[in-house]
Amino acid sequence: MFEAFRGSVAQWECDMMGHMNVRHYFAKCDQAIRFTALKLGITPQKSRDEGIELVITDQHVRFLQEQHAGSGLGIRMGVLDFSDKQIRLYQEIYNTLSGDIATTFITTAEPRRVADDELVAWPEMAQAFAAANQTEIPNYAQPRSLDLAPGTDTMTMQTIEELGLYESSAGAISGANCDVAGRIRPAFLIGHIADGVVNMTQKFKTRGFIDDPERRIGGAVLEYRLIYRYRPRAGSLFTVRTGLAEVMEKTNRFATWMMDLETGKPILSAASVGLSFDLDTRKVVAPPPEARAEMAAMMTPGLFI
Known part of the structure; x- marks a missing residue:
């Protein structure tokens, strides 16, 4: 594998849980993708002159170890598959001080023309680079609770209303968050989902668990599957x-759709597995049976991404 990023965790990148917020893992991953685009022949100059970019379409992510302010981070990556239409990459963010793996990404990306979002041919050097940097997915990065099956193309705002999905966040795409x-950059799509986690927690909380005055209970995502359906421009409105989707002994599975309010088109769909943990001990907290039963009553049957 090759090195594609070096940096660290800033204090402002950490959230109320005391660790680096999910959006910044994706932001650093995006920087590594841009470094990889350079190696594939999609240079910054080529992007500016010809309007060609390496566009992320699908990602599977596992969060293995939380990172705190001051942690040094690096990203190494390799090529899993390469074809005339797409490349599949393996990336891992690791702590440069301890060597521990923090997060893993399985990312699918395509060479596209910005003007019309059409696929274009790879630069000449791309195939040779991909062949020289082949790798495999290690066991600790394999999908665990989420599969990589193709997503649906049938979701509409009408279906969302019929399913009764909860609006956890809404707003407008800021030009500052666009390329x-x-x-919009992928990290900020995730950021808008993360912005709604507090609202989502309030919606799905259970009596006597989240509100226990004797404990400071927080939450964290363990695994994500994301399908990027289209990238809206600055000023677009979203919900x-x-x-x-599922209540398990220690974890819960959620399904999320980000929709364009003007066109009704899906922007992003995501499946996630999350858990609760004690903010003081940093240990996982399993909800008691009565809390799980309460949450099970809030499940949406037939939920999909």
Whole structure:
């Protein structure tokens, strides 16, 4: 594998849980993708002159170890598959001080023309680079609770309303969060989902668990599957709708759809597995049976991404 990023965790990148917020893992991953694009022949100059970019379409992510302010981070990556239409990459964010793996990404990306979002041919050097940097997915990065099956193309705002999915966040796409082509960066799509987690927690909380005055209970995501359906431009309005898909002993599975309010088109769909943990001991907290039963009553049957 090759090195594609070096940096650290800033204090401002950490959230109320005391660790680096999920959006910043994706932001650092995005920087590594851009470094990889350079190696594939999609240079910054080529992007500016010809309007060609390496566009992420699908990701599977596992969060293995939380990172705190001051942690040094690196990203190494390799190529899993390469074809004339797409590349599948393996990336892992690791702590440069301890060597521990923090997060793993399985990322699918395509060479696209910004103007019309059409696929284009790879630069000449791409195939040779991909062949020289082949790797495999290690056991600790394999999908655990989420599969990588193709997503559905049938979700509409009407279906979302019929399913009764909860609006956890909504707003407008800021130009400050977009790339040079004016389209939102993936990290900020995740950021808008993360912005709604507090609202989602309030919606799906259970009596006597989250509100226990004797304990400071927080939450964290263990695993994500994301399908990027299209990248809206600055000024686009969105809504994020979430439903509870499954309640397990220590974890819960959610499904989330981000929709364009003007066009009704899906922007992003995501499946996630999360848990509760004690903010003081940093240990996982399993909800008692009565809390799980309460949450099970809030599940949305037939929820999908």
